[in-house]
Amino acid sequence: TDYGSSLTVSLPAALQPHQPFQIIVRYTTADGPAIWWLDPELTYGNAKPFVFTQGHSVCNRSFFPCFDTPAVKCTYSATVKAPAGIQVLMSATQSTYLEEEGVYQFYMEYPVPAYLVALVAGDLTHADIGPRSRVWAEPCLLPTAISKLSGMVERWLAAAESLYGPYIWGRYDIVFLPPSFPIVAMENPCLTFIISSILESDEFLIIDVIHEVAHSWFGNAVTNATWEEMWLSEGLATYAQRRITTETYGAAFTCLETAFRLDALHRQMKLLGEDNPVSKLQVKLEPGVNPSNLMNLFTYEKGYCFVYYLSQLCGDPRHFDSFLRAYIEKYKFTSVVAQDLLDSFLNFFPELKEQCVESKAGLEFERWLNATGPPLAEPDLSQGSSLTRPVETLFKLWTTEPLDSLAAASSVDLTKWRTFQTVLFLDRLLDGSPLPHEVIKKLSECYSSQLDSMNAEIRIRWLQIVVRNDYYPDLYKVRRFLENQMSRMYTIPLYEDLCTGTLKSFALEIFYQTQNQLHPNLRKTIQQILSQGLNPLPAIDTTAVTTETPAMVLEDKVSEATNGAISLRDVNVSA
Numbered sequence: 001t002d003y004g005s006s007l008t009v010s011l012p013a014a015l016q017p018h019q020p021f022q023i024i025v026r027y028t029t030a031d032g033p034a035i036w037w038l039d040p041e042l043t044y045g046n047a048k049p050f051v052f053t054q055g056h057s058v059c060n061r062s063f064f065p066c067f068d069t070p071a072v073k074c075t076y077s078a079t080v081k082a083p084a085g086i087q088v089l090m091s092a093t094q095s096t097y098l099e100e101e102g103v104y105q106f107y108m109e110y111p112v113p114a115y116l117v118a119l120v121a122g123d124l125t126h127a128d129i130g131p132r133s134r135v136w137a138e139p140c141l142l143p144t145a146i147s148k149l150s151g152m153v154e155r156w157l158a159a160a161e162s163l164y165g166p167y168i169w170g171r172y173d174i175v176f177l178p179p180s181f182p183i184v185a186m187e188n189p190c191l192t193f194i195i196s197s198i199l200e201s202d203e204f205l206i207i208d209v210i211h212e213v214a215h216s217w218f219g220n221a222v223t224n225a226t227w228e229e230m231w232l233s234e235g236l237a238t239y240a241q242r243r244i245t246t247e248t249y250g251a252a253f254t255c256l257e258t259a260f261r262l263d264a265l266h267r268q269m270k271l272l273g274e275d276n277p278v279s280k281l282q283v284k285l286e287p288g289v290n291p292s293n294l295m296n297l298f299t300y301e302k303g304y305c306f307v308y309y310l311s312q313l314c315g316d317p318r319h320f321d322s323f324l325r326a327y328i329e330k331y332k333f334t335s336v337v338a339q340d341l342l343d344s345f346l347n348f349f350p351e352l353k354e355q356c357v358e359s360k361a362g363l364e365f366e367r368w369l370n371a372t373g374p375p376l377a378e379p380d381l382s383q384g385s386s387l388t389r390p391v392e393t394l395f396k397l398w399t400t401e402p403l404d405s406l407a408a409a410s411s412v413d414l415t416k417w418r419t420f421q422t423v424l425f426l427d428r429l430l431d432g433s434p435l436p437h438e439v440i441k442k443l444s445e446c447y448s449s450q451l452d453s454m455n456a457e458i459r460i461r462w463l464q465i466v467v468r469n470d471y472y473p474d475l476y477k478v479r480r481f482l483e484n485q486m487s488r489m490y491t492i493p494l495y496e497d498l499c500t501g502t503l504k505s506f507a508l509e510i511f512y513q514t515q516n517q518l519h520p521n522l523r524k525t526i527q528q529i530l531s532q533g534l535n536p537l538p539a540i541d542t543t544a545v546t547t548e549t550p551a552m553v554l555e556d557k558v559s560e561a562t563n564g565a566i567s568l569r570d571v572n573v574s575a
Helices: 142-149 152-164 196-200 202-215 231-249 251-272 297-313 317-331 338-348 350-354 365-370 382-399 406-410 419-431 437-452 456-468 472-483 488-500 504-517 520-531 565-571
Strands: 035-038 050-053 073-081 087-090 094-098 103-113 119-122 125-130 133-137 173-177 191-195 222-224 334-336
Touching: 073 087, 073 119, 087 103, 125 142, 125 152, 133 142, 133 152, 142 152, 142 173, 142 196, 142 202, 152 202, 152 231, 152 317, 173 196, 191 196, 191 202, 196 202, 202 231, 202 419, 222 231, 222 317, 231 251, 231 297, 231 317, 251 297, 251 382, 251 419, 297 317, 297 365, 317 338, 334 338, 338 350, 382 406, 382 419, 382 437, 406 437, 419 456, 437 456, 437 472, 456 472, 456 488, 472 488, 472 504, 488 504, 488 520, 504 520
Parallel strands: 133 173, 173 191, 222 334
Antiparallel strands: 035 050, 050 119, 073 103, 087 119, 094 103, 125 133
């Protein structure tokens, strides 16, 4: 029932091959995984209800009857009726609004796979931020969105076009969604969906939008024909994203962001094990397995490393850009398999084909695709050393015994660092937790007040360090953070850490105080995390560390086991 049931339509026997025909399916959509309804209380403005869809990977079959596979592409049109005051948007190239009837009409003139059909409706207003871009958001968020993105999207689109050819979708608009949006971003053509929570984290916002821009070529124009080869979209889009950031922000910034992501890849490798089949680029989907379960960092970062390796075989990344431009031109509006990409690559570079680069010992293309474990080769990130070296130095000062150098470490001002430097430093401290009590105490004294004023991507990492080290003096900050967060990416990691250690009753208290501000899907996930091994737990007395309400004894039971979302923070998925 999670995946629906097939509908088989028998065609008339007299129908000739290639003869046009029409099928009309009358249907009603019930609640389903693609459609997210929000009460006004779950929006920022608290004024009007909101609805959005999320089709990736196989959810849109609960939205409308479709061939729900990336191998099939088609155009679509839609007519949507909505109450007055509700703005409706879709991932379409054309739209009209008949105000007297309250009816919106949409048309996507280019063929797209079913998962890229998307709809959003709510209290949304817009502003133009470029000649072919506008931003949509709830009225209270619009000024922030404008200030962050005005003029920027056109710069990124122009850089992408210089690398990979014309942007074919017409408009590139962005809509910021309430914190219930289950992932960070989604590359719906003409209308990128992004979670509003990311607005406060400038560098993450830049990377996430540029990644979705890259999908306009890799994923939307040329699509993986099977979910077993999702790296063909994500690995190529990640490579293109980093080429765009290198052109617009320089190689050092790109290398820093890459180092941060590769660190996360190796962290996920430790969690899953090097022989885990999901670490293959060509993963075999067993019957009944949701393809979305394959949305892991191997899809992105191992895929990126393979594409980067191919680019290095060419000797000059600009030669590889020329190949990718030709690849897009050849396959746009179709779906491909890995062999299509690799055959095209070898045909474009016949000298490499003569050298049999596909069979180079230890780096065979087949091994890249089907071996488990880490990438066979990783990029040279030395151009980012001016940004990564200070991180490595500071981490060693805090973690190398004897701890005689803490005075030097405490003099570092993190407020002068880039966000990716700070999160890279905190992630490495997280990997080393639990830390000696002297270290965590000194870390808090040095940095806690600095980190309080930083963005949520930084704060959540510091708070995870607090939780994993049972550092009670800063626990009130964990409570305060969770009381003000409604998004999956900023709640799940903390609840997982709280329930892994000795603070489950503290987590229960916060959850029961805040559950009404969470989307039912997120509420259910947190209940599953809290339910693992749950027995009647004594409450911890937090009055020593916070002036807020003391913890209560909570005996409510929640059921079902979580299915291991421990790597969610590391994935931070932008589809």
